Amino acid sequence: MTAATASLPENALREVDYSQVDVARLIGELRAVLPPVALLHDSEDMRPYECDGLSIYRQVPLAVVLPGTEAEVAAVLKICHSVGVPVVARGAGTGLSGGALPHAHGVLLSLARMNKILNIDPLARTAVVQPGVRNLRISEEVAPHGLYYAPDPSSQIACSIGGNVAENAGGVHCLKYGLTVHNVLRIRGVTIDGEVVEIGNHGLDAPGYDLLALMHGSEGMLAVVTEITVKLTPKPQFAQCVLAAFDDVIKAGEAVAAVIAAGIIPAGLEMMDQPATAAVESFVHAGYPLDAAAILLCESDGTPEEVAEEIQRMCAVLESHGATEVRISRDEAERMRFWAGRKAAFPAAGRISADYYCMDGTIPRKRLGEMLTAIQGMEKTYSLRCINVFHAGDGNMHPLILFDANVPGELERAEEFGAAILDLSVDLGGTITGEHGVGIEKINQMCRQFNVAERQTFFRVKAAFDPKGLLNPGKAIPSMNRCAEFGRMHVQGGQVPHPEIERF
Amino acid sequence: MTDVEQTWAEQIREAAASKTPLRIRGGGSKDFYGQPLAGTVLDARAHRGVISHEPTELVVKVRAGTPLAELEAALLAEGQMLGFEPPHFGPDATVGGCVAAGLSGPRRATAGAVRDFMLGVTLLDGRGNRLHFGGEVMKNVAGYDVARLMTGSLGTLGVLLDVSIKVLPLPVAEATLRFEMDALEAVAQMNRWGGQPLPVSATSWMAGVLTVRLSGAEAAVTAACARLGGDRLSEQAARAHWQGLREQSQGFFGGEAPLWRLSVPSVAEATGLAGSQLIEWGGAQRWVRTEQDAASVRARAAVLGGHATLFRGADKSVGAFHPLPPALRSIHQRLKHSFDPDGILNPGRLYDGL
Numbered sequence: 001m002t003a004a005t006a007s008l009p010e011n012a013l014r015e016v017d018y019s020q021v022d023v024a025r026l027i028g029e030l031r032a033v034l035p036p037v038a039l040l041h042d043s044e045d046m047r048p049y050e051c052d053g054l055s056i057y058r059q060v061p062l063a064v065v066l067p068g069t070e071a072e073v074a075a076v077l078k079i080c081h082s083v084g085v086p087v088v089a090r091g092a093g094t095g096l097s098g099g100a101l102p103h104a105h106g107v108l109l110s111l112a113r114m115n116k117i118l119n120i121d122p123l124a125r126t127a128v129v130q131p132g133v134r135n136l137r138i139s140e141e142v143a144p145h146g147l148y149y150a151p152d153p154s155s156q157i158a159c160s161i162g163g164n165v166a167e168n169a170g171g172v173h174c175l176k177y178g179l180t181v182h183n184v185l186r187i188r189g190v191t192i193d194g195e196v197v198e199i200g201n202h203g204l205d206a207p208g209y210d211l212l213a214l215m216h217g218s219e220g221m222l223a224v225v226t227e228i229t230v231k232l233t234p235k236p237q238f239a240q241c242v243l244a245a246f247d248d249v250i251k252a253g254e255a256v257a258a259v260i261a262a263g264i265i266p267a268g269l270e271m272m273d274q275p276a277t278a279a280v281e282s283f284v285h286a287g288y289p290l291d292a293a294a295i296l297l298c299e300s301d302g303t304p305e306e307v308a309e310e311i312q313r314m315c316a317v318l319e320s321h322g323a324t325e326v327r328i329s330r331d332e333a334e335r336m337r338f339w340a341g342r343k344a345a346f347p348a349a350g351r352i353s354a355d356y357y358c359m360d361g362t363i364p365r366k367r368l369g370e371m372l373t374a375i376q377g378m379e380k381t382y383s384l385r386c387i388n389v390f391h392a393g394d395g396n397m398h399p400l401i402l403f404d405a406n407v408p409g410e411l412e413r414a415e416e417f418g419a420a421i422l423d424l425s426v427d428l429g430g431t432i433t434g435e436h437g438v439g440i441e442k443i444n445q446m447c448r449q450f451n452v453a454e455r456q457t458f459f460r461v462k463a464a465f466d467p468k469g470l471l472n473p474g475k476a477i478p479s480m481n482r483c484a485e486f487g488r489m490h491v492q493g494g495q496v497p498h499p500e501i502e503r504f
Numbered sequence: 505m506t507d508v509e510q511t512w513a514e515q516i517r518e519a520a521a522s523k524t525p526l527r528i529r530g531g532g533s534k535d536f537y538g539q540p541l542a543g544t545v546l547d548a549r550a551h552r553g554v555i556s557h558e559p560t561e562l563v564v565k566v567r568a569g570t571p572l573a574e575l576e577a578a579l580l581a582e583g584q585m586l587g588f589e590p591p592h593f594g595p596d597a598t599v600g601g602c603v604a605a606g607l608s609g610p611r612r613a614t615a616g617a618v619r620d621f622m623l624g625v626t627l628l629d630g631r632g633n634r635l636h637f638g639g640e641v642m643k644n645v646a647g648y649d650v651a652r653l654m655t656g657s658l659g660t661l662g663v664l665l666d667v668s669i670k671v672l673p674l675p676v677a678e679a680t681l682r683f684e685m686d687a688l689e690a691v692a693q694m695n696r697w698g699g700q701p702l703p704v705s706a707t708s709w710m711a712g713v714l715t716v717r718l719s720g721a722e723a724a725v726t727a728a729c730a731r732l733g734g735d736r737l738s739e740q741a742a743r744a745h746w747q748g749l750r751e752q753s754q755g756f757f758g759g760e761a762p763l764w765r766l767s768v769p770s771v772a773e774a775t776g777l778a779g780s781q782l783i784e785w786g787g788a789q790r791w792v793r794t795e796q797d798a799a800s801v802r803a804r805a806a807v808l809g810g811h812a813t814l815f816r817g818a819d820k821s822v823g824a825f826h827p828l829p830p831a832l833r834s835i836h837q838r839l840k841h842s843f844d845p846d847g848i849l850n851p852g853r854l855y856d857g858l
Contacts, residue, residue, distance in 0.1 A: 007845065123695045124771040147699065168645050179643065181652070182620050195831045202769035203810040204612065204788045207826040208836055208854070209661075210619050213652030217645040234701045257560035263583055263673035303701060305723030362641040364561055394642035395561075434643035442646075449646055453633040460842030461648050464835050477647065 011469035012459035014481035018086055018105035018473075023062055026083050026107070030065060033075035038113070040064040049108050052093045052100040053155075056357075056411065057440055061088070061102035068113045070188070070196065070226040077224065078194035080107055086473050087192070089220040091131060091163030094155040096358055097439030099166065099219045099475055106473075109224060111162050117141055118227070125232040126185060126202060131162025131225045135169075138230060147232040150177035153435070154343055162225045168217035170435040172268045172342070173299075175393035177233060179435070181216035188227035189215070192466045202229060214461065219437050219476045222465040236301035239267065240311050241335045244318040245292035245325040249273055252294035253368040255321035256392045259298060262317050264310060268299035269393030270342050273372070276387040276400070277341075280348040286341030289325055296323075296392065297338055345389040346400070353385070353402035357414045361425030362396045362434035374424055375399055382417040384410065396434035397425075423448060438476040446476075447483035455480070505634055508551045512663060513632040515546060520630060520846040528659040528850055530569060531596025534605045536816055538658050538853045539824045546663065548600050554578050555666060556640075563623060563640045564671050568600025568664035575599055579671055587615040587672040589706075591750045600664040606656025609750040610706035610717070613698075613770075613785035619655040621670045627654065627662035630844030640668045653839075659850040660858055661843040675705070675719035677726070680742035681734035683714045687774060690714040691787040695771055698786050702728050708749055709783040710756060715745060749784065756782050759793070762817035764801055766790040768810030775804060791815075798822035825855060 010016055030039055040046050041063040050058045062085070067073045080087045086106030093100055102108040115132035122145035127138055135156040139148040152171035153159055159169070164180045165187065177183070186200035200212040215222060246252035252271055259266060272280070274293050281288045288295055298318070300310040315326050329335035349356040363371055372388065379386050385402045399421055403414040422432040422445045432438070432445040446455070458477040462469065478486070505513065519526050525543030535541060552569040559582040566575055572592055579585055589609030590602045603625075608617040624638030638644055638651035654664060685693065690709040694716075697704050703720035716732070718725045729736065737745065748754030757763065766775055770787035779794030794801065798814065799822075805812035811826035828836060833855075840847070840858050852858070 121771070122699060123692075124769055125695075125699055126769075145699070168649075170643050175642065178616070178620065181649070182616060191831070191835075197831045197835070198829075199832070201767075201810055203767040203772075204770075204785060205606075205617065205656075205767050207811045207813070208828050208832065209657055209839060210606075210652050210655055211832070211835065213619055213649045213655075216649060218648055222648075234699055237701050260562060260673075261560045263676070265673065302703075302721065303724050303727055305727050306703075306721040309721045309723045362639075362643050364558070364563075364640060366558065366561065391643075396641075396643045429639070430641050431639050431644040431646045433646050434641070435645060437645050438647075446646060454635050454637065454647070457629070457633075457635055457637075457650065457842070458647050461650070461839065464838035464842055467838075 008456060009459055009463045009467065009469055011473055012456060012479060014479050015474050016469065018084070018103070021062065021085050021105050022083060026079070026085055027063060029079045029083070030063060030076065033079065034065060034067065034072060038066045038068060038072065049090065049093070049102060049110065052090070052095040052098060054096050054098040054439065054441055057098045057101045059102045059104050061104070061106055061108040064108045064110060066110045066113045070190065073109070073224055073226055074190045074194040074196060076107070076109060077190055077192055080470060081192050081194065081468065084468070084470070086470050087224070088472050089166070089224045091160035091166065092134065092158050094159040095163060095167060095437060095439065096360070097433065097437040097441040099437045099439035099472070101440050103473065111160065114226065120145070122147065124202065126229050127232055128227060128229050129161055130227060131160060131165070133161050135159050135161055135164055142232055143235070146235050148235050149230055150183055150233045151180050154346065161228055161230065165216055165225055165228060166218065166220050167435065167437040170391070170396065172270055172391065175269060176265050176267050181213055183231045184212065184216070184228060185231055186229040187212060187215055187225055189223035189225045191223045192468065192470050197223060200229070217437065219439065220472045221462055221476055222471065224471070236267070238304045238307050239299060239301035239335060240307050241297055241299045241329045241338045242311060242314050242318065243288070243327040243338050244296045244298065244323040245289045246294045246296070246322060247292065247324050249294040249372050250369040251322045252296055253365065253392070255296065255318050255323065257365060258317045258321045259314060262313060264313060266298050266314065266393060267301040268297065270297040271295070271390040271392040272342065272345065273388040275385065276345055276389050279352050279387055280341040280344050283348040283351055284340050284344045286337050288341055292324065297342055342389065349387060349400040349402060354404035354406065357401040357403065357418055359397065359399045359401070359418050359421050360433045360436040361422055361430055362394070363425050363428045363430035365392065365395045367428040367430070371397065371424060371428060375421065378417055378420055382413045384413055384417055386417070394434070395430065419445065440475055443475065443478045443482070444486045446478050447486050452480065452483070455483070509628070509634060509665060512546065513628055513634065516628055516630065516663065516848070517632040519544070519848045520632070523846050523848065525848050525851050528663050530598030530601035531571065531594060533592060533594030533597040534601055537605055539820050539856070540852065542852060543850070548663065549598060551665060557582065559584060561640070562671050563668055565624070565640055565666060565668040566599050567666045568598065568603070570599045572597040572599055572602050583674050584671045585674050586669065587621055588612055588618050589615070589750060590618065591752070593751065599667060603655055603664060603667055604657060604659045610708070610746050610784060613707070613788055614705050615672070619652045622651045622655055622667065623670055624668035625651040625654050626665040628665060629662045630846060630849050634665070635662070638668065642670060658853045660840060660854050662849065677722040678705070678717060678719045678742070679725050679729050680715060680717045680737040680745065681729065681732055682737060683734045684712055685714050686712060687781070687783065691771070691783065694786040698770065706746060707784065707786050717742065717746060756780065756791070756793070761793040761795060763815045764792045764794060765813040765815040766792060766805045766808070766810055767813070768805060768808040772808040772810065775808065777801060777804060802826055823855070828855070
């Protein structure tokens with residue numbers, strides 16, 4: 001070991017082998033603290049938990065626990081800590097990066113039973129909820145007060161708020177209303193040693209380091225969340241959406257920049273390319289123009305006066321930037337129809353292809369043209385089709401690579417295609433994941449986005465919460481050994497990447 | 505690495521080897537903030553200038569030693585602003601100091617705090633490693649959010665080299681209205697307005713007067729003015745009011761009595777502390793000038809569900825910041841150790857032993 005690695009936890013160097021876990025002791029101890037309904041260890045019973053929304057990765061854990069209270073969560077964690085067993089927390093299992101993929105020698109901790117809304121304070125505009133509460137349910141419950149919970153990931157009907165915190169979920173309205181990290185005031189959680197911690201409070205800040213920010217997007221690697229206070233937002237009185245068609249995707253991208261340059265922050269700003277438009281149109285009949293190379297959806301919300309003013313300004317910008325057609329939603333039904341197409345993009349992909357693989361890179365918006373041109377080239381290289389939907393306002397792209405897992409070689413080509421998109425995202429000054437998380441899916445690309453000192457910092461941050469590295473090991477942050485292996489597969493020009501680190 | 509970065513990295517390594525504290529300093533405008541200063545000065549102003557500003561991407565990347573006023577002028581020229589309306593507390597304030605102090609101004613309750621606008625950071629840690637986290641894009645969940653962690657860390661985790669910040673367009677229209685009412689009613693009113701789709705961008709209450717600022721589309725501001733009533737301030741008077749609050753140049757902040765900042769839930773009842781008070785952020789920030797002892801101020805803040813900072817005061821021996829519960833204190837200590845194993849970066853500025 002060199003001086004540089006001397007203070008690193010073992011898991012930073014290589015993935016730890018947990019195969020020698022004392023399973024009988026583990027199950028025995030768990031049985032003592034959980035009701036029978038909350039402990040599964042028969043492999044058939046555990047089958048529903050073997051994957052999350054990224055089903056190409058599957059693994060049955062040693063046991064599944066479904067605690068109903070914070071005390072049970074703490075008891076489970078204490079046991080796992082003392083036995084030395086990995087713990088993977090899971091919300092609704094809708095994640096798209098394999099973050100909740102079970103560990104073969106670990107416990108899967110489902111928070112699905114902790115699904116109560118504990119308190120709603122309309123005057124303070126806060127709701128205290130358990131992690132298993134579905135995202136959309138919060139907005140439904142607080143609607144009578146004229147309020148809603150702003151982040152709206154497209155899986156909001158099913159995804160849980162605890163999972164939203166773990167991934168720092170976004171949605172189509174986050175340019176204006178923020179991500180999960182901007183809409184959570186306080187988290188209660190349990191660290192791996194069973195200690196309850198309260199991070200943040202019902203005010204607007206907390207003393208000390210911003211641990212609340214660290215918890216968001218931490219993919220269940222720092223603590224298990226047991227209670228969340230979310231900020232509620234007044235429902236806009238009125239919303240209207242503009243649908244603009246373009247005969248060229250680059251022009252559409254320039255129009256997006258022009259809208260922002262005009263000082264407008266749209267409530268939503270989405271782009272779809274022609275293949276994506278065609279796929280959803282045949283599915284939901286949103287009335288999208290099929291001859292357009294790209295369409296933009298640009299939404300304004302606020303008071304009726306405000307919306308009228310903003311829509312007028314948006315239309316002027318879109319028209320002067322080459323829109324071939326501009327439609328303004330005439331009523332709420334039409335607005336919903338405009339959005340129905342965009343929100344149905346993923347299922348629509350599932351309809352035209354046996355399988356699809358959804359990417360999540362974010363790039364500076366001005367590099368959009370380069371990315372789309374490169375993707376067209378990759379379609380030829382990998383002989384697979386790709387349709388593009390795009391949170392244009394914030395540069396977050398969701399290319400959907402279409403493939404058929406039953407055709408030998410297609411899954412592998414889809415994964416290589418995806419990896420090439422992520423590599424390019426990094427090269428264009430962006431990131432490999434905007435809102436889906438790294439999980440297991442993009443862990444190798446982390447070696448490209450971060451250098452060895454940065455990855456070591458991540459492991460040290462993790463160790464500040466979880467010194468033994470038992471929470472979700474092997475996810476999100478690659479060990480040095482893994483990056484060395486990954487680098488070996490990508491040796492270019494005879495140069496070994498990371499010559500500075502030890503090989504094991 | 506640039507020459508300056510190289511020099512600093514070496515300075516940090518030497519300081520670490522000899523366990524000599526470094527005091528990271530920008531313009532010194534916030535030297536009063538936090539706990540007592542110690543160590544050899546590392547003057548962050550040597551590393552300055554806007555690296556890139558892409559108005560259409562809503563992002564600015566700027567070196568940490570850049571004067572805050574210079575950055576704000578560059579943004580203004582493009583019709584943009586820092587959404588968190590940071591206090592300068594002096595003409596020499598730097599961007600790095602603004603981020604490290606993590607202080608936000610009147611717009612905080614509705615637009616967000618410094619941390620909400622942080623997208624990326626490059627820093628030197630206590631080992632002299634140059635590290636980059638986050639980026640220049642709005643959405644990024646690759647790795648832990650170290651960029652936001654830097655806000656408010658008072659230089660105890662690293663020397664900031666550059667930061668990427670989300671910026672906002674200037675509002676098209678603004679208006680400031682005044683109402684006479686007592687503190688209790690003012691807090692209730694701030695919360696009621698907060699729950700309605702009104703373009704409120706700042707609120708304050710002091711000495712029987714509630715002041716509210718509306719910002720947004722022309723039509724929205726006009727409609728809200730008509731609906732809320734009150735007395736509308738002239739543009740000049742409005743600017744003076746919000747600037748006086750942000751910079752703490754107005755009368756309330758003068759004098760010698762210790763200045764406490766209570767951060768509490770917006771609906772919290774009256775602080776009940778002896779002395780005068782000024783309320784901001786829709787009720788969530790309460791400034792109190794009081795000679796009451798620290799323990800009772802902090803106990804009261806905790807009962808209200810928040811925390812208390814001794815913002816300005818001659819005697820900081822009681823601790824500038826609210827004590828942390830043991831479990832969080834351990835996490836803080838381990839985080840500090842992970843970034844700065846030899847404890848040389850602004851030691852003690854945030855908490856004793858950190």
